Amino acid sequence: MSDATVDYRPMWRELGMDLEAHDPLLAAIPQLYADAYLNQKDRPEGMAYFDFVMSEIHGLRIKELQDHRAAGGTVIGTFCVYVPEEIIRALGGLSVGLCAGAEWAYDQVEHLLPRTTCALVKSAMGFKLGRVCPYVESADLVVGETTCDGKKKAYELFGELAPVYVMELPQMKRPQDLELWRGELDRLVAKLEEISGRTLTFEALQRATKEVNDKRRALQRLNAARAATPLPISGKDALLAVQVAFYDDVPRFTQMVNAIAAELEQRVAEGRGVAPASAPRVLVTGSPMSIPNWKVHDLVEKAGGVVVAEELCTGSRYYEKLVAEDATTVEGLLDDIAEKYLDINCACFTPNPGRIDDVLRLAEEHAADGILHYALQFCAPYQIEATSVERAAEKARLPVLRVDTDYSMEDVGQLGTRIEAFLEMLAH
Amino acid sequence: MSDATVDYRPMWRELGMDLEAHDPLLAAIPQLYADAYLNQKDRPEGMAYFDFVMSEIHGLRIKELQDHRAAGGTVIGTFCVYVPEEIIRALGGLSVGLCAGAEWAYDQVEHLLPRTTCALVKSAMGFKLGRVCPYVESADLVVGETTCDGKKKAYELFGELAPVYVMELPQMKRPQDLELWRGELDRLVAKLEEISGRTLTFEALQRATKEVNDKRRALQRLNAARAATPLPISGKDALLAVQVAFYDDVPRFTQMVNAIAAELEQRVAEGRGVAPASAPRVLVTGSPMSIPNWKVHDLVEKAGGVVVAEELCTGSRYYEKLVAEDATTVEGLLDDIAEKYLDINCACFTPNPGRIDDVLRLAEEHAADGILHYALQFCAPYQIEATSVERAAEKARLPVLRVDTDYSMEDVGQLGTRIEAFLEMLAH
Numbered sequence: 001m002s003d004a005t006v007d008y009r010p011m012w013r014e015l016g017m018d019l020e021a022h023d024p025l026l027a028a029i030p031q032l033y034a035d036a037y038l039n040q041k042d043r044p045e046g047m048a049y050f051d052f053v054m055s056e057i058h059g060l061r062i063k064e065l066q067d068h069r070a071a072g073g074t075v076i077g078t079f080c081v082y083v084p085e086e087i088i089r090a091l092g093g094l095s096v097g098l099c100a101g102a103e104w105a106y107d108q109v110e111h112l113l114p115r116t117t118c119a120l121v122k123s124a125m126g127f128k129l130g131r132v133c134p135y136v137e138s139a140d141l142v143v144g145e146t147t148c149d150g151k152k153k154a155y156e157l158f159g160e161l162a163p164v165y166v167m168e169l170p171q172m173k174r175p176q177d178l179e180l181w182r183g184e185l186d187r188l189v190a191k192l193e194e195i196s197g198r199t200l201t202f203e204a205l206q207r208a209t210k211e212v213n214d215k216r217r218a219l220q221r222l223n224a225a226r227a228a229t230p231l232p233i234s235g236k237d238a239l240l241a242v243q244v245a246f247y248d249d250v251p252r253f254t255q256m257v258n259a260i261a262a263e264l265e266q267r268v269a270e271g272r273g274v275a276p277a278s279a280p281r282v283l284v285t286g287s288p289m290s291i292p293n294w295k296v297h298d299l300v301e302k303a304g305g306v307v308v309a310e311e312l313c314t315g316s317r318y319y320e321k322l323v324a325e326d327a328t329t330v331e332g333l334l335d336d337i338a339e340k341y342l343d344i345n346c347a348c349f350t351p352n353p354g355r356i357d358d359v360l361r362l363a364e365e366h367a368a369d370g371i372l373h374y375a376l377q378f379c380a381p382y383q384i385e386a387t388s389v390e391r392a393a394e395k396a397r398l399p400v401l402r403v404d405t406d407y408s409m410e411d412v413g414q415l416g417t418r419i420e421a422f423l424e425m426l427a428h
Numbered sequence: 429m430s431d432a433t434v435d436y437r438p439m440w441r442e443l444g445m446d447l448e449a450h451d452p453l454l455a456a457i458p459q460l461y462a463d464a465y466l467n468q469k470d471r472p473e474g475m476a477y478f479d480f481v482m483s484e485i486h487g488l489r490i491k492e493l494q495d496h497r498a499a500g501g502t503v504i505g506t507f508c509v510y511v512p513e514e515i516i517r518a519l520g521g522l523s524v525g526l527c528a529g530a531e532w533a534y535d536q537v538e539h540l541l542p543r544t545t546c547a548l549v550k551s552a553m554g555f556k557l558g559r560v561c562p563y564v565e566s567a568d569l570v571v572g573e574t575t576c577d578g579k580k581k582a583y584e585l586f587g588e589l590a591p592v593y594v595m596e597l598p599q600m601k602r603p604q605d606l607e608l609w610r611g612e613l614d615r616l617v618a619k620l621e622e623i624s625g626r627t628l629t630f631e632a633l634q635r636a637t638k639e640v641n642d643k644r645r646a647l648q649r650l651n652a653a654r655a656a657t658p659l660p661i662s663g664k665d666a667l668l669a670v671q672v673a674f675y676d677d678v679p680r681f682t683q684m685v686n687a688i689a690a691e692l693e694q695r696v697a698e699g700r701g702v703a704p705a706s707a708p709r710v711l712v713t714g715s716p717m718s719i720p721n722w723k724v725h726d727l728v729e730k731a732g733g734v735v736v737a738e739e740l741c742t743g744s745r746y747y748e749k750l751v752a753e754d755a756t757t758v759e760g761l762l763d764d765i766a767e768k769y770l771d772i773n774c775a776c777f778t779p780n781p782g783r784i785d786d787v788l789r790l791a792e793e794h795a796a797d798g799i800l801h802y803a804l805q806f807c808a809p810y811q812i813e814a815t816s817v818e819r820a821a822e823k824a825r826l827p828v829l830r831v832d833t834d835y836s837m838e839d840v841g842q843l844g845t846r847i848e849a850f851l852e853m854l855a856h
Contacts, residue, residue, distance in 0.1 A: 114803075114811040114832065116544065146599040149577045152778045153812035166778060168600050171574040176611050177596070183604050350580045350594060375542075378806065383542040384581035404542065 046260030077139035097246030099133035101290030225264035230273020235307020347381035474688030505567035525674030527561035529718030653692035658701020663735020775809035
């Protein structure tokens with residue numbers, strides 16, 4: 001899918017990738033993408049940027065990462081919204097989300113991890129074992145976290161395959177937890193200073209904070225347009241924007257997303273949509289969705305519904321909260337970063353009432369008719385919290401469909417039938 | 429199974445239990461116990477105490493708990509070795525492990541928790557939903573912890589059925605984690621002071637520390653005898669002692685276990701065992717085993733092997749480490765309690781090299797021929813850590829059998845076959 005004029009194979013070879021395995025993987029993406037994305041009617045023109053990004057997903061962006069490293073910068077791989085991109089950037093790093101959205105090398109993975117591990121963790125391990133993810137192969141360091149049992153324990157084994165540093169995310173949000181978490185930022189700074197050979201400065205951290213906030217503001221603006229009826233952009237396209245946010249160049253991404261947002265605002269003013277005003281409006285909440293995991297959105301939208309918001313790590317949890325920008329010292333900025341990140345409402349916290357509030361608020365803001373609770377199989381935090389979300393939603397008279405699934409396509413038929421029935425119910 | 433002269437039904441009714449469901453449950457235990465325990469040849473005479481305890485498991489001990497409450501004391505339910513019994517006792521509480529060892533009311537449980545939740549958590553929830561555990565019905569408070577995703581999130585729902593207080597166990601063991609954990613003890617003290625109406629004193633905490641240490645010392649002594657060949661007590665009996673330690677009266681239990689230990693020391697001196705000296709010696713490590721979960725031990729020992737040690741929460745993790753007794757202030761004692769508990773090597777920590785060391789050390793001390801890694805299905809921490817345990821054991825030339833199972837008896841045939849093959853290999 002890469003530009004015909006550029007041969008990235010020498011670069012991939014240099015990264016130690018398994019080209020024989022990577023070729024068919026990369027060849028499969030255009031078809032997947034075309035099926036899910038390119039057949040959509042009346043897409044915003046600005047989405048052409050994401051078509052390009054996807055066509056260069058293992059190409060141009062990887063080349064940029066190599067150029068960045070050649071110029072003395074670092075590449076830091078992450079799997080989670082809790083790893084502060086501001087700090088990485090301020091120390092000359094580029095933060096990239098690692099491949100974790102498709103089944104790969106599960107036969108090898110299941111020698112290390114139980115079969116009953118969630119697809120996200122198995123996929124991440126599979127892409128590394130199979131040497132087919134150029135992002136992880138480009139990473140000077142992978143920064144993990146203790147958000148769930150699966151990731152926490154899998155990082156121990158992942159650390160034998162790649163350089164891994166784990167941050168301890170606390171499990172509650174009290175002052176003493178914020179204190180522990182604030183200390184984790186100091187330790188991350190020390191670790192990144194060590195591998196980058198740089199020293200954190202106020203100016204660099206302030207600039208990075210502003211840049212990452214701008215990225216979040218652009219996504220907020222794009223997503224605000226999804227409150228409109230008819231919907232000016234498909235849920236799938238909006239999801240893709242957040243998925244790409246994890247690894248794209250920050251200022252360029254911000255600019256492109258702002259352009260799309262402007263286009264959407266124009267559409268809203270004109271009452272122009274990608275689906276009829278009568279299309280049932282669904283809010284999706286639950287486990288993260290990594291590229292190319294578009295399964296649920298695709299099923300909803302092909303069945304005539306529209307996804308109007310994602311209360312996901314690849315959704316509102318990624319962009320809704322900003323870091324305060326008025327601190328005047330490094331310490332002050334780090335305090336604000338610690339506070340903002342701990343304020344994200346992941347199901348790894350106990351209790352986690354903030355997520356319920358977020359779901360209900362987003363449902364209201366986006367005029368959702370119903371809620372699709374999506375959990376990866378074996379993702380205990382989201383699967384168990386689904387019970388509380390369902391109760392709260394039903395109290396608010398919002399119907400809920402619970403979908404527990406993985407990355408395989410085996411359940412697509414059955415899932416599609418359930419989703420169709422749910423949409424039909426919402427339409428009445 | 430209760431003494432024919434005592435009718436406990438009025439007590440159970442007063443506790444709000446479902447007698448119609450409880451009668452058949454309680455009626456099933458004697459048969460289970462007889463099959464696993466009473467057919468064993470040449471058991472230590474002291475085990476008669478445990479036969480009695482088991483015959484009164486929902487009877488006399490529950491009566492004692494009610495008498496204790498009537499006299500102004502409290503009953504505190506727990507599911508985990510990290511909840512400090514010293515503090516509970518020092519504030520007039522009796523610490524009791526809650527029912528979590530058998531399948532019960534899973535149909536109701538699966539309305540709240542995913543089917544893919546470990547048996548321990550499902551069982552605990554089922555016993556509560558079904559109102560058939562007199563321990564939880566006697567509890568003034570259940571003290572939970574954040575040891576795994578399953579428990580952490582299930583406590584949120586459990587808290588709607590019973591009064592629950594959750595302690596945050598950190599996920600690493602660095603100084604800052606000890607600090608957080610130390611603070612958790614202060615908060616637990618405050619919570620228990622509130623519900624008991626008492627104030628923690630140095631004398632009470634010192635006495636409780638000594639009593640609980642004495643219990644651990646007795647178990648250490650009993651288990652030390654299991655280093656001998658031939659083995660003077662079955663693994664099943666030794667496991668039962670630790671299982672009962674979670675809820676029995678502390679001084680009585682200590683006295684009885686010391687008596688058994690003395691008997692075992694006599695047996696060792698005489699070279700008398702419960703199995704031939706040639707019986708393959710197995711160390712069991714992994715997830716906890718609650719009463720009446722004797723499945724793995726039963727299979728090993730009925731197949732001609734012996735279990736010589738348990739690196740389990742219902743094993744060495746429960747009794748190996750003592751709290752220092754020389755502190756002269758409440759604060760000092762709490763510091764020592766915090767340190768001792770954080771030093772337990774549960775798979776919930778990352779990394780957790782201490783557990784590997786414990787397994788290898790115990791295997792050596794108890795002359796184990798092989799290791800049986802036992803994990804409850806969907807118990808991600810132990811299932812994933814099994815890979816590291818297996819590698820370390822194999823490096824030490826200790827064969828490993830990995831068993832992932834639950835509380836059903838459906839896999840007993842297949843498991844038995846695998847265990848027989850493993851023992852046969854160890855014998856050669």
